[in-house]
Structure formats: structure tokens, C-alpha cells
Amino acid sequence: MRTAYSVETVRAAERELMARLPEGALMARAAAGLAAVCAGLLGRVYGSRVVVLAGPGDNGGDALYAGARLARRGARVTAVPMDPQRIHPGGLAALRAAGGRVEASVPRRADLVLDGLLGIGGRGGLRPAAAALAERVRADALVVAVDLPSGVDADTGEVTGPAVTADVTVTFGAYKPGLLVDPGASRVGAVRLVDIGLDLAEPVLEALQHADVARLLPVPTASSDKYRRGVVGVVAGSEQYPGAAVLAVAGALRGGAGAVRYVGPAADAVLARYPEVLVGRGRVQAWVVGPGIGAGRAAEVGRALADRDVPVLVDADGLRGLDPEVVRGRRAATLLTPHAGEAAALLGVPRESVEAGRLAAVRELAERYGAAVLLKGSTTLVAPAGGGAVRVNPTGTPWLATAGSGDVLSGLAGALLAGGLPGADAGSVAAYLHGLAGRLAADGAPVVAQEVAAALPAAWRDVIS
Numbered sequence: 367m368r369t370a371y372s373v374e375t376v377r378a379a380e381r382e383l384m385a386r387l388p389e390g391a392l393m394a395r396a397a398a399g400l401a402a403v404c405a406g407l408l409g410r411v412y413g414s415r416v417v418v419l420a421g422p423g424d425n426g427g428d429a430l431y432a433g434a435r436l437a438r439r440g441a442r443v444t445a446v447p448m449d450p451q452r453i454h455p456g457g458l459a460a461l462r463a464a465g466g467r468v469e470a471s472v473p474r475r476a477d478l479v480l481d482g483l484l485g486i487g488g489r490g491g492l493r494p495a496a497a498a499l500a501e502r503v504r505a506d507a508l509v510v511a512v513d514l515p516s517g518v519d520a521d522t523g524e525v526t527g528p529a530v531t532a533d534v535t536v537t538f539g540a541y542k543p544g545l546l547v548d549p550g551a552s553r554v555g556a557v558r559l560v561d562i563g564l565d566l567a568e569p570v571l572e573a574l575q576h577a578d579v580a581r582l583l584p585v586p587t588a589s590s591d592k593y594r595r596g597v598v599g600v601v602a603g604s605e606q607y608p609g610a611a612v613l614a615v616a617g618a619l620r621g622g623a624g625a626v627r628y629v630g631p632a633a634d635a636v637l638a639r640y641p642e643v644l645v646g647r648g649r650v651q652a653w654v655v656g657p658g659i660g661a662g663r664a665a666e667v668g669r670a671l672a673d674r675d676v677p678v679l680v681d682a683d684g685l686r687g688l689d690p691e692v693v694r695g696r697r698a699a700t701l702l703t704p705h706a707g708e709a710a711a712l713l714g715v716p717r718e719s720v721e722a723g724r725l726a727a728v729r730e731l732a733e734r735y736g737a738a739v740l741l742k743g744s745t746t747l748v749a750p751a752g753g754g755a756v757r758v759n760p761t762g763t764p765w766l767a768t769a770g771s772g773d774v775l776s777g778l779a780g781a782l783l784a785g786g787l788p789g790a791d792a793g794s795v796a797a798y799l800h801g802l803a804g805r806l807a808a809d810g811a812p813v814v815a816q817e818v819a820a821a822l823p824a825a826w827r828d829v830i831s
């Protein structure tokens with residue numbers, strides 16, 4: 367599991383460690399790690415041109431000390447302060463002692479730019495002086511962000527004004543949520559973690575890895591039969607959108623359900639493609655309600671939710687006007703799977719504010735409905751019902767933004783619910799496999815939803831191998 371920690375937790379761990387170490391030891395560790403990554407990126411340090419954008423706090427200090435290390439190895443290092451009156455004194459002295467220079471404006475030529483403007487102490491978008499420096503960074507230089515790209519909120523990934531876009535981010539002690547959640551995540555480039563010895567408490571964000579998913583996947587045993595493996599009931603599709611039913615069923619079959627039971631007006635289309643499907647109501651171990659059902663089918667959603675002891679996944683049209691009290695009153699797991707537009711409608715806010723603040727939105731929905739919530743999109747997030755760490759999906763590809771791929775995800779997550787996984791596990795494991803299948807199926811070219819479903823067995827095998 368990859369874990370990310372809040373600024374508050376990182377600061378507490380830093381205080382605890384600093385009390386036991388000589389002054390400056392932590393910054394020295396950070397700077398040494400940063401300089402080592404920069405040296406690796408440069409290849410040849412001697413004679414290279416390095417620009418240090420130096421902010422007023424310790425982030426600037428890290429960058430200046432790293433610049434000093436590179437200068438000692440023969441790099442031509444120029445520091446440009448954001449505010450000449452407020453620059454890390456120790457870092458500045460070290461850089462000067464190593465032969466580095468300080469200039470008021472960004473030099474025209476650089477091989478590598480260190481963004482040491484703001485780290486975890488940054489609040490809001492870059493102020494004008496910092497923004498002006500960041501904008502002058504030449505596109506042909508490698509940009510290395512110190513701890514995080516300046517202008518990205520460390521706790522949320524929000525970007526509320528100008529911000530740096532890095533090729534590589536060297537982060538210290540722990541991943542911060544802002545490095546893993548969009549829009550911040552799109553600005554970090556490759557992330558390198560430098561261990562500085564922090565002893566961290568609870569993470570606020572976590573990302574499953576192959577081994578975690580392999581451990582969670584339900585696998586049949588000698589005593590399994592189709593009922594024990596789990597029957598998924600799929601309430602999906604309409605005369606207008608029969609394909610949604612076929613795709614949700616495809617996801618459920620490929621998700622390891624013992625059987626799939628289809629309820630709705632698209633049975634002919636479903637059976638033509640999947641003769642193994644049962645048609646009509648009956649006992650199930652989880653319901654998937656909503657993909658492509660169209661408006662005005664609230665009664666069917668209500669019927670599934672009223673089965674309070676059976677897990678239910680609600681997606682797409684099923685989410686319209688969903689009553690928090692009904693969901694909160696359930697005993698079995700409920701998993702809601704909105705995209706940003708559907709989440710915005712549930713929260714009564716504009717879509718843009720969900721996209722700008724994805725973590726806050728998914729947490730708010732999980733809290734309001736007392737349910738696990740999977741927020742789809744460029745960084746899919748899954749919040750558990752009772753609070754606790756949010757999962758961010760590390761697989762996936764923008765090629766998945768294709769009609770019907772969300773229907774496949776619903777069926778897949780429904781099968782995992784039927785297999786006994788709790789809501790947030792079912793959602794995050796489904797997102798992981800779905801993302802991996804999307805990558806395998808796309809392989810750099812356009813993909814359609816059916817192909818994502820067809821690639822699920824390959825994704826599954828990849829995870830357990």
C-alpha cells in the first residue's frame with residue numbers, strides 16, 4: 367500500500383524527530399536526497415547550469431542547500447530569490463560558500479530548475495512575485511519540484527492560481543495527498559520519495575498496489591458453488607440505452623460473480639451477448655442499480671435499497687434524487703459511484719467545484735450518505751462509509767473516458783460486493799482492475815468499453831502473477 371499523510375501529521379513527525387537530532391540535520395538529509403536525484407537527472411553535474419528558485423521558507427532552504435551540493439560538484443548554480451529580504455540564511459550562505467551566485471532575475475539558459483518556492487507551508491496559488499518567477503522557467507529545462515510543485519495544495523491537490531508544472535518531484539519523508547490527487551497530481555511528473563526518517567501516524571490517503579489487490583480478490587475454493595461465489599443482480603439499461611445493460615453485465619461476469627441476474631427491459635440484448643445470464647428477480651448477494659436506466663425509475667432504485675441486508679451499488683441515473691436517510695438506514699454496504707457531474711448534483715454545487723476539490727467532495731458525500739463513495743474521473747477516489755483514509759486509484763488512463771466504461775466498472779464492483787468485499791474495498795479493487803484493463807486494452811490507442819471488459823481477465827492475471 368502506498369500511503370500519503372496530511373501536512374499536520376508530517377509536521378508532528380518532523381517536530382518529534384528534530385527534537386532528537388542536531389539542528390539542521392533533517393534539512394541536510396532532504397537536501398542530500400534532492401541533490402542526488404538532480405545529479406542523476408543531469409548525468410554530468412560538472413559544467414551544468416542549475417537555477418534555484420528560492421522561496422522565503424524552509425522549502426527554499428532545501429533547494430539552496432541542494433544547489434550548494436551541486437555547485438561543489440562543478441555545476442554553475444544561480445539562485446533567484448522570490449523575496450530578497452526573506453531568503454533562508456543558512457542555505458544562502460552554503461550556496462555562496464560553494465561558489466553559487468544570486469541574481470534578481472531568472473537566467474536565460476538552464477539545464478535544470480529547482481522549484482524551491484513553496485512547500486507544505488504554501489497557501490493558495492502563487493502570489494504575483496512567485497508566479498512571475500515560475501512563469502519565466504524555460505520549457506526546455508528540466509523542472510524539479512522540491513517537496514511539491516509550488517502552487518499545489520499539499521493536503522488536497524487543489525490548484526487555485528498559478529502553479530509550477532514539474533518533470534520530477536522530490537518529496538521528503540512522506541507522500542502528500544496533493545501529489546496523488548488531481549489537479550495537483552497532473553503537475554508533479556515522476557515522484558521520488560526521499561526517506562528522512564520520519565515516524566508517521568495514520569495516513570489520510572492510500573493507493574492499492576498489486577499485492578494489496580491480489581490479497582483482496584475473492585477466489586473460489588474447492589467448496590465454492592455459484593451461490594457462494596455470489597450472484598449479482600443488475601438493474602440497468604432501458605429501451606433508449608440497452609447497451610448499458612450489456613456492459614454492466616459484462617463487468618459483473620468478468621468480476622468473478624457466480625451468476626448474474628438481469629432485471630430490466632434489455633433482456634434480449636443481454637441474452638444475445640451472454641446466454642449465461644439469468645433473467646428476472648430472485649435472490650442475489652448484491653445489486654447494481656442505475657447504469658442506463660434513464661429518468662423516472664426511482665421506484666426500482668428504492669426497491670433495491672429497501673433490501674437492507676443486501677449490498678447495493680448505485681450508479682448513474684440511479685443516483686438522481688437519492689435520499690441520504692434511506693441510504694443511512696441500510697445495514698449492508700452501499701457503494702455510490704458518481705462521476706463529477708453526478709457528484710455535483712448530489713451535493714448541489716457546480717461540477718467545476720467537485721473537479722477542483724475532489725477529496726473534499728468524495729469525503730462530503732460519504733459522510734452525508736453514510737456510504738462508501740467512488741468518485742470517477744482522472745484520479746478516481748474511494749471514500750469509506752465511516753470516515754478514514756480515502757483510496758486513490760493509481761492505475762487507469764484517460765482512454766477510459768469513453769462511453770460505457772463506467773457501466774463496466776459498476777458491474778465489476780457489484781461482483782466484488784457479491785463476493786463479500788466491503789464497499790470501499792469493492793470500489794477500490796474494481797477501479798484498480800478497470801484501470802489496468804483500460805491500459806492493457808488501449809495500449810496507447812483508443813479503446814471501447816467492451817474491450818475494457820474483455821481485458822479484465824488479463825488485468826486479474828497480471829495482479830495475481
Ligand SMILES: NC(=O)C1=CN([C@@H]2O[C@H](COP(=O)(O)OP(=O)(O)OC[C@H]3O[C@@H](n4cnc5c(N)ncnc54)[C@H](OP(=O)(O)O)[C@@H]3O)[C@@H](O)[C@H]2O)[C@@H](O)CC1
Pocket residue numbers: 376377379380392393396421422423424425426428483484485486487488489490491492493496512513514538539562564
Ligand atoms: N516537514 C518536514 O519534515 C521537513 C520539511 N522540510 C522542508 O520545509 C518545507 C516547509 O517549510 P516552511 O514551513 O518554511 O514553509 P514553505 O513551504 O517554505 O513556505 C512558507 C513560506 O511561503 C510563504 N507563502 C505561503 N503561501 C504563499 C503563496 N501562495 N505565495 C507566496 N508565498 C507564500 C509564506 O509566507 P507568509 O504567508 O508567511 O507571508 C512562508 O514564508 C517543506 O515543504 C520541505 O521542503 C525539509 O527541509 C525537512 C523536513
Ligand SMILES: Nc1ncnc2c1ncn2[C@@H]1O[C@H](COP(=O)(O)OP(=O)(O)O)[C@@H](O)[C@H]1O
Pocket residue numbers: 682705741742743744745746762763764765766767768769770771772773774775800
Ligand atoms: N481523464 C480520465 N482519466 C482516467 N480515467 C477517466 C478519465 N475520465 C473518465 N475516466 C474513467 O472513465 C470511466 C467513465 O465512466 P462514466 O463517466 O460513468 O461514463 P459512462 O457513463 O459513459 O460509462 C470511469 O471509470 C472514469 O473514472
Ligand SMILES: [K+]
Pocket residue numbers: 425481482483484485511512513514515516
Ligand atoms: K516547491
